Every structure is written in structure tokens, then in C-alpha cells.
Amino acid sequence: MILEKYSSKKRAIKTITLITDLVVIGGGLSGVCAAITAARSGLKVALLQDRPVLGGNASSEVRLWSLGATSHMGNNNRWSREGGLINEILLENLKRNKEGNPLIFDTVLLEKVYEEKNITLLLNTAVYEAEKGADEKIKSVTGFCSQNSTKYIATAPLFCDASGDGIVAFLVGASFRMGAETREEFDEGFAPNIEDYGNLLGHSLYFYTKDLGKPVSYTAPSFAIKNAEELPRIKNYQLGDHGCKLWWVEHGGRLDTVHQSEDIKFELWRVVYGIWDYVKNSGKFPEAENLTLEWVGTIPGKRESRRFEGDFMLSQKDIVEQRDYYDAVAFGGWAMDLHPADGIYSELNSCTQWHGKGVYSIPYRCYYSKNIDNLFLAGRIISATHVAFGSSRVMLTCAHGAQAVGKAAAICIEEGLMPSDIASKEKIEKLQLALNRDGQSIPRLSLEDTDDLVAKAHIEASTTLEFKGFSPVDDWQTLKFGLAQMLPLKANETYSFECEVDASEATILGLQLKSSSACTHFTPDIIVDQKEIKLIQGKQKITFTTTKTQMQDHYSFFCLMKNEKVKVRLSDERITGLMTVENKINKAVSNFGRQDPPSDINVDSFEFWTPERRPKGKNIALQMTKALPVFGVDNLKNGNVRPNSNGNTNAWAAKIEDKKPRLVFNWKEKVNIKTITLFFDCDYDHALETTLMGHPEDSIPFVVADYQVKDGSGNILKQVKGNYQAINTIELEKAISTDKLIFEFVKKEAHIPVAVFKVSAYN
Structure with a gap:
């Protein structure tokens, strides 16, 4: 029992100081990724979150799906899903939660943070004060946890x-913007007419419904x-x-979206x-008789x-121009x-959405305050105009x-920067x-990794795929839309393509070979040849x-151009790249087959050629007279871990009939290896x-699930079963000295x- 007598003095709240x-x-998602990345690089990190769960707009409190450059696969940004840690999180969520339950995604994020012993996580802790020194550096931040009164x-x-x-950036005086710039300030044709369109994007509130299998009545609250x-x-x-299909239930763009946020929420309720x-109750939706409200967002x-x-x-x-800068560290799309x-x-x-032809890079200089020396910026508050924010957010x-x-924070701590x-x-x-x-x-971005021992290795493969076409099956696709097979082709070469079609009556079919005007995108905006x-x-x-x-x-x-009288034969084979x-x-992302923006907003007109999701999106059963030598072992050394628009698959692929593919890395002299990393598709x-x-x-299905790694003497260094991640890093207990690494893979997918993409080895 605790019994404390009256005190005329004010009591002090429990206070804990963290030094990190x-x-x-x-x-x-931004704070989680910044914290985990830093913690994995050896930093002691405090992560302060003012909500009871992680994830922000992706959490079960809001339930918005997270998306980025892939844009629901509705634009021309091929192979553009974000890599690194966030991809690891997405693949983990897929494994556990392919149905998309937001509660399960909460646990995926919480587990990722929980497993990092270098992170001190403070949930329900709202920062309300920041102390700054005279040297334009933040000294500390103060937060209050309502759940433990600390x-x-x-x-x-x-x-x-x-x-x-x-x-925090606001409290310490960092310069900021709120609202839309004029067209003239950054020469942005898409800058909005503020009087008609407004300064800010609003908030949205979502709700879920449930079918109870029997009639359900509903009486609205008086404030509805x-x-x-x-x-x-x-x-x-x-x-x-x-x-989040109800994203259009939006409000607040003409209000102060910081200080009037609660007013905006109540209006959305x-x-x-x-x-x-x-x-x-209107009688216009009789199908809703058995439906009830299961959940309405509270924030x-x-x-x-x-x-x-x-x-x-x-x-x-x-x-729009996919400009590249020397300090590119991320991308959007x-x-x-x-x-x-x-x-x-x-x-x-x-909404009004205008797409670029491809992904754009984001400079590192957008990710820190220009006024506060030790303050990084992450998430939607980074340095961007209102128009660019419309994409980067x-x-x-x-x-x-x-x-x-x-990762930058880790380098700063390591080097005192x-x-x-x-x-x-x-x-x-x-x-x-x-x-x-x-x-x-x-x-x-192409950088030489001089520490990677694989660069000096001679690589042998059990087999290497030389692509000449896809094996046909009895599956046909009607050309309701133009259908194109994407292929990495060489400049100044001619090609011959053969495929089988089935016409319901005599007709004319258009064929085109399209390419892109620049190596910065996958938009087929040039007709090379046609027939x-x-x-x-x-x-x-x-x-x-x-x-x-x-x-x-x-x-x-x-390209086989649109003709609904024609079907083309398909293949079950799927090949990396x-x-x-x-x-x-794809109306969900304002894709109507092409975009033709007003001429004065400085956005490109072009066609959209976009994929179907599996199990659709099969390849055309085409044959080529000339093999494409695009899957050689040298791709394992080039540093890229996905296909890129300059025509490289960047992958080694075995022949499709090779059931036990094998890679052997040979060095002229023995090398010391402590860490091995494999990058899968x-x-x-x-x-x-x-x-x-x-x-x-x-x-x-492209990810290699089972494999083992051996040294030059045949000793098994690592055996992996059931892998589903893109990146596998193998940390050996102690460095080995060997002149050979052997990778033996198990082929599980009959048609893949x-x-x-890459193998790296470091001492």
C-alpha cells in the first residue's frame, strides 16, 4: 500500500533521461526505417512515437495501404519497388499477411523494432519540447507518455x-513552408491556382463494413x-x-492542418x-441491408x-525530367x-495526378535542415515544393x-560529422x-565496390540461359488492349519475332517495336519499326x-496492337527480367491508357504500358531467331540488383531445365571471407x-527458397531452407580462407x- 500525505509543494512527475x-x-514507416537502419549500423537509438502502435498512416489506426513508385503497377515504372529495409518489411508482411490485415502489419513492424536491441522504443510518448544550444544544435527533446505518466x-x-x-524541427526554429508555391518560384507549371484549388491537401478518414448475414438497422448520431x-x-x-478505397472522404485543405487537425477529424466523423x-436508410442501397459498420478511424x-x-x-x-544529382540516395515514382x-x-x-515517364532520384540534401546542424528530416516533411511533395509524400x-x-547518421557518428x-x-x-x-x-548510379572480393573472382555456372523464346501452352489472350513483350535489346541490331495468333475472322494486325527516348525510363515513346x-x-x-x-x-x-478479333498464344514460363x-x-492512378496534360503545365504526354498481376500477365509464346545473351555470370559483378532501363537484366539465370543449378566462384589465391550476401529476384x-x-x-515465386554454400574443400558453410527474402546475408562465425565458394540451388518452380542478381563476399 502507498499512502502519501498532502504536500503544499508541487509534485514532480517521474522523469527518465535517455542518452543515445x-x-x-x-x-x-519513415521513423521505423531510419531507426532500424541506424541501429543495425551500431548506433544506440531512441524511437519516440506518440501513438500506441507503429506505422503511422499504414497502421491499424488509419489503415492506409503503403505504396510508392510502383503506383499499383499502373504506370511505366518497371521494377521500381523500393529496396533495402522497407522491401524486407514488405516481403515479411507478404509471408504472414498476404490478405492485408492491418493488425498483422502492426505486429510485423513492432517485431522488427523489438528485435533491434540498440533501439529504445517509447510508444504513446508525445514530444512537446526541444532544447537548442547557441550553436544551432539540438541538445535534447522532451516527451510525455500518457500511459505510464512519465x-x-x-x-x-x-x-x-x-x-x-x-x-521538433518547428520547435527549434528550422525554416519551413506550408502551402503551395506560385508557378514562378520554381517554374512549376502544375503549381495550383490557390484561390480555386487551395493551398494544402486534406485529411481522410476510412471505415470498414461487415456483412452479418441478417438485417441490421442503423441510427445515425445527432452530429452526422x-x-x-x-x-x-x-x-x-x-x-x-x-x-482506403474511400480516400476521397477528405477534408481540411483550407484549414490549419496542424492546429485544426482535431476539428478536421470531427468534421470527417x-x-x-x-x-x-x-x-x-435512403432506400437506394437495398444490398446494404445486412451490412454493419465494423470500424471507423479515430485519427x-x-x-x-x-x-x-x-x-x-x-x-x-x-x-518530370528524372534529373539525377551527385548526391542521389533514394527515388520516387x-x-x-x-x-x-x-x-x-x-x-x-x-485528385489530379500527372505521372513522370520514370522514377526520379532524390538528393541527400533534401534530408537535413539547412538551419539546424544536427537535425535530419525524414518522411513527408523533407525539402520539397508543394508540387513535388504531391509525389514524394x-x-x-x-x-x-x-x-x-x-545510414548517414551512422557515418556521422563514426566520423564525428x-x-x-x-x-x-x-x-x-x-x-x-x-x-x-x-x-x-x-x-x-554505378559505384565500384573495391572491398567486394567477388570482383576478383572467376565465376562458373552449371548452365546459363540464352533466351530465344518462351515455350507455348494452350492459353490464349484476346487483344482487348495492345500487348507487348518487354525484351532487353541492343542498339544497331535487327531482330525477328515469331508468335502464334488465332483470328476470329480475316483482319489486319498491327505490330510495332517500341523503345524509349532516354535511358532514364521504361516508357515506350518511340516507334522503332512497325508492320x-x-x-x-x-x-x-x-x-x-x-x-x-x-x-x-x-x-x-x-507490341501486338489492340484488335479484339485476335488472340495470341501465351506461355507459362516466367523469367527474371x-x-x-x-x-x-488503371483508373485508380489516373491511367486511361495515355496521359495528355494541358500544354502549359510542363508535363509529358505519353502512353501507359503496364503489367497484369499474377496469375495473369503471362509472357507471349514468342520465338526469336537470335538468342539474347543477357543472363551471363558477369551480371553478378556489376553491382545492380534489379533490371534497369539501359537494357540489362543484371541477373544470372540458369537454363529452365537445370534442376540443380550451381555457381562456383574461383580465386587465383586464397581469400579471407567473413560475410557473404546473395541478392535474389x-x-x-x-x-x-x-x-x-x-x-x-x-x-x-522468383526468390530462391533452398540452397547451400560450400567452401573449396566442400565443407557446408550455410544451408538455407524456406527463404522468402530478397537479400540473404550470411555472417560466418569466423573468417575462412578459401580459393573457392560453391553455391548449390534447388529449383522448385517448374516454369521459372x-x-x-548479385553475390558479394567481404573479409
């Missing part, structure tokens, strides 16, 4: 604000709106839609319960508030996606950049190399032999949405050859 290397404020004072030489609203049928966006509602009253998904200024500010032209500020009450389209893009922050010091050309390559070793895949073929009724083989050649090595597109795409529509083109949307598999 890095304090991360905010436990969304005040925490966290001190460190480095801080990362990933809080969404930038609470009574005129839901008059909402301009009510036409977007479809019975059965729930969760009024709207949500009013919409449900309309659905249940809204916030899109935009403050954006803080770094030494570089990302803008529209960086996205979501559309420039702006919403009318009046949200649910707006007569305007729910999405969660996987934010998380990808946060990994760069975590401040964040801006890493931006020097002398230091940035160290950061970039460290990130790419972790699978970051910084676009169009029309007269078809008779029935099955027949057709041949397209090119007479013109493309100007550069590049992924190109053998090869895929089909269609000139189809996890289909970076597949969008791994975290919640609501399900997936056909619980692991990516074993493939590996």
Missing part, C-alpha cells in the same frame, strides 16, 4: 524528425451530416468499398456517419502540413498527386529516403555505397523482322500493398529458372 547516438521522433528527456548528438508535422446525397463525391461511393446513414490519415527546407528543394522538373483543398465538398475532381518513398537518413558534411562529394559516395550494399538501388499483317481466320504463325534499329541498348517492346505489359487503363515490379488489397502468393 540518435533520437528519432515519429514511428511511422516524462522522457532524450539527448543525443543527432536527431531525426520523422513526425509528419515536424514538431443530414445531406450526404448532396456531396459532390458521393457518386464515387460503391457498395462494398471500404478502408460527421461525414462518415452521415454517408453511412444515407447508405443504410485521420494526414497528407500535408509543414515541409522543412534543406540545402536542396525537390521540384516539379526533377520529377508516384504521380504528382494534388487534391482540391475543399475535399469531400469540392465540385472538382477528387507517399509512404514507401518516405521510408526509402529514411533508410538513407539512418554533422548531416550536411555527408553532402560533400568526398563523403557522399561512402553513403551511397553503403546503401546500395543494403539493396537501396539508387537509380542510374501490318493480314490475318486469315483461324490459327497461324506470324513473323515480324525489323529493318530499322534502335539507337541505344534498352528494354524494348514487341522479362515480362509483358498492356496499353490498358523478389519481383520488384509487383506492388506489395500492405493492407486491404490481397496478393496471390505468400512469397515471390533459378536466377541471382
Whole structure:
């Protein structure tokens, strides 16, 4: 029993002081990735999150699916899923949670943090105070945990604000922007008309429904709106839609999205319960008779508030032109996606999305404050204009950049530097190399890794695939849309393609070979050669032999143009770095087959050629007279861990009939090896949405599940079974001295050859 007598003095709250290397404020995907990356690099990290769960907008409190450059596979950004730690998290979630349960995703994130002994996690702890010294450095931040009535004072030489609203950056006086710039400031044609369109993107609130199998009545609370049928966006509602499919239930873009956030939330509650009253009681939705509300969000998904200024500010032209900078550390690829500020009450389209032709890189200089010396920025508050923010704000893009922050913090602590010091050309390559070793895949960046022993090895393979075509099966696809086989072709060479079609009547089929105008994207915006073929009724083989050649090595597109009278024969074979795409529509990301923006907004017009998700999206059963030698063992040395637009698969692949593929790495002299890393194909083109949307598999079928590693004497160094991750790092108990490494893989997928992107070995 505790009995404490009255005291005339004010009691002090329990206070705990934490001394760490890095304090991360905010436990969304960005804060989680920054904290884990830093902790794995040896730093002591404090992670302060003001909510009871991790994940931010991706958590079960909000239930928004996380997405990034893949854009629901609805744009031309091939093989663009974010790499490194966030990809590890997505693959883990796929294994456990392919149905997309947001509660399970909570546990995936919590486990990842829990397993890092270098992280002190403080949930339900809201930072409200920051102390700054005269030297423009933060000394400490103070937070309060409402659940254990404890005040925490966290001190460190480095801080990362990933809080969404930038609470710490704001408190210490860092320069920021809130709202839209004019067109003139950054020459951004897409900058909105503020009077009509507004300054900010609003909040959204989601709800789930459930079928109880019997009639359910509903009485709306008194605060619910009574005129839901008059909402301009009510036409977007479809019975059965729930969760983040209701993103258009948005409000607050003309309010202060920081200080009026609770007012915005209450208005969204009024709207949500009013919409449900309309659905249940208007008589216009008889199918809803057995439905009940299962869940309504208690905090809204916030899109935009403050954006803080770094030494570089990302803008529209960086996205549209895929500009590359010396200090690129991350990439984005979501559309420039702006919403009318009046949200649910707006007569305007729910959003306006304009895509770039490919992914764009994000400079490191966007990820730290230009005013506060020891402050990193992560998440949606990074240095970007309102227009560029429309793309960079999405969660996987934010998380990808946060990994760069975590790794940069480790270098700062190791070398006694401040964040801006890493931006020097002398230091940035160290950061970039460290990130790419972790699978970051910084676009169009090639760095020599002089410590990787594999660079000096001679590699032998049991077999190597030389691609000449796909084996046919009795499966045919009607050309409701143009269908293209993507192939890595060489400049100044001609090719011959043969495939089988079935015409319902005599018709003319258009064939094209398309390529891209630049090596920065996969958009087929150039017709290299074309031909029309007269078809008779029935099955027949057709041949397209090119007479013109493309100007550069590049992924190109053998296209069968739209003709609903024609079917083309398919194959069950799927091979790393090869895929089909269609000139189809994906309204979810404003893809109507092509985009033609207004001429004055400085955005490109082009066609969309996008993939179908498995089990669809099969390859064309085409044959080629000339083999494509694109899967050689030298690809294992080039440092890339996914296909890129300059026409490289970047993978070694065994022949499809090779059931026990083998790689042997030979050195002329013995080398000392302590760490071995393998990079497998996890289909970076597949969008791994975290919640609501399900997936056909619980692991990516291209990933090698079972294998073993041996030394030159045949000793087994590591045996792996049931792998589903893209990156496998093997830490040996002690370094070995050997002149040979042997990798023996088990082929499990009948129609998929074993493939590996990269193998690294370090002392």
C-alpha cells in the first residue's frame, strides 16, 4: 500500500533521461526505417512515437495501404519497388499477411523494432519540447507518455524528425513552408491556382463494413451530416468499398492542418456517419441491408502540413525530367498527386495526378535542415515544393529516403560529422555505397565496390540461359488492349519475332517495336519499326523482322496492337527480367491508357504500358531467331540488383531445365571471407500493398527458397531452407580462407529458372 500525505509543494512527475547516438521522433514507416537502419549500423537509438502502435498512416489506426513508385503497377515504372529495409518489411508482411490485415502489419513492424536491441522504443510518448544550444544544435527533446505518466528527456548528438508535422524541427526554429508555391518560384507549371484549388491537401478518414448475414438497422448520431446525397463525391461511393478505397472522404485543405487537425477529424466523423446513414436508410442501397459498420478511424490519415527546407528543394522538373544529382540516395515514382483543398465538398475532381515517364532520384540534401546542424528530416516533411511533395509524400518513398537518413547518421557518428558534411562529394559516395550494399538501388548510379572480393573472382555456372523464346501452352489472350513483350535489346541490331495468333475472322494486325527516348525510363515513346499483317481466320504463325534499329541498348517492346478479333498464344514460363505489359487503363492512378496534360503545365504526354498481376500477365509464346545473351555470370559483378532501363537484366539465370543449378566462384589465391550476401529476384515490379488489397502468393515465386554454400574443400558453410527474402546475408562465425565458394540451388518452380542478381563476399 502507498499512502502519501498532502504536500503544499508541487509534485514532480517521474522523469527518465535517455542518452543515445540518435533520437528519432515519429514511428511511422519513415521513423521505423531510419531507426532500424541506424541501429543495425551500431548506433544506440531512441524511437519516440506518440501513438500506441507503429506505422503511422499504414497502421491499424488509419489503415492506409503503403505504396510508392510502383503506383499499383499502373504506370511505366518497371521494377521500381523500393529496396533495402522497407522491401524486407514488405516481403515479411507478404509471408504472414498476404490478405492485408492491418493488425498483422502492426505486429510485423513492432517485431522488427523489438528485435533491434540498440533501439529504445517509447510508444504513446508525445514530444512537446526541444532544447537548442547557441550553436544551432539540438541538445535534447522532451516527451510525455500518457500511459505510464512519465516524462522522457532524450539527448543525443543527432536527431531525426520523422513526425509528419515536424514538431521538433518547428520547435527549434528550422525554416519551413506550408502551402503551395506560385508557378514562378520554381517554374512549376502544375503549381495550383490557390484561390480555386487551395493551398494544402486534406485529411481522410476510412471505415470498414461487415456483412452479418441478417438485417441490421442503423441510427445515425445527432452530429452526422443530414445531406450526404448532396456531396459532390458521393457518386464515387460503391457498395462494398471500404478502408482506403474511400480516400476521397477528405477534408481540411483550407484549414490549419496542424492546429485544426482535431476539428478536421470531427468534421470527417460527421461525414462518415452521415454517408453511412444515407447508405443504410435512403432506400437506394437495398444490398446494404445486412451490412454493419465494423470500424471507423479515430485519427485521420494526414497528407500535408509543414515541409522543412534543406540545402536542396525537390521540384516539379526533377520529377518530370528524372534529373539525377551527385548526391542521389533514394527515388520516387508516384504521380504528382494534388487534391482540391475543399475535399469531400469540392465540385472538382477528387485528385489530379500527372505521372513522370520514370522514377526520379532524390538528393541527400533534401534530408537535413539547412538551419539546424544536427537535425535530419525524414518522411513527408523533407525539402520539397508543394508540387513535388504531391509525389514524394507517399509512404514507401518516405521510408526509402529514411533508410538513407539512418545510414548517414551512422557515418556521422563514426566520423564525428554533422548531416550536411555527408553532402560533400568526398563523403557522399561512402553513403551511397553503403546503401546500395543494403539493396537501396539508387537509380542510374554505378559505384565500384573495391572491398567486394567477388570482383576478383572467376565465376562458373552449371548452365546459363540464352533466351530465344518462351515455350507455348494452350492459353490464349484476346487483344482487348495492345500487348507487348518487354525484351532487353541492343542498339544497331535487327531482330525477328515469331508468335502464334488465332483470328476470329480475316483482319489486319498491327505490330510495332517500341523503345524509349532516354535511358532514364521504361516508357515506350518511340516507334522503332512497325508492320501490318493480314490475318486469315483461324490459327497461324506470324513473323515480324525489323529493318530499322534502335539507337541505344534498352528494354524494348514487341507490341501486338489492340484488335479484339485476335488472340495470341501465351506461355507459362516466367523469367527474371522479362515480362509483358498492356496499353490498358488503371483508373485508380489516373491511367486511361495515355496521359495528355494541358500544354502549359510542363508535363509529358505519353502512353501507359503496364503489367497484369499474377496469375495473369503471362509472357507471349514468342520465338526469336537470335538468342539474347543477357543472363551471363558477369551480371553478378556489376553491382545492380534489379533490371534497369539501359537494357540489362543484371541477373544470372540458369537454363529452365537445370534442376540443380550451381555457381562456383574461383580465386587465383586464397581469400579471407567473413560475410557473404546473395541478392535474389523478389519481383520488384509487383506492388506489395500492405493492407486491404490481397496478393496471390505468400512469397515471390522468383526468390530462391533452398540452397547451400560450400567452401573449396566442400565443407557446408550455410544451408538455407524456406527463404522468402530478397537479400540473404550470411555472417560466418569466423573468417575462412578459401580459393573457392560453391553455391548449390534447388529449383522448385517448374516454369521459372533459378536466377541471382548479385553475390558479394567481404573479409
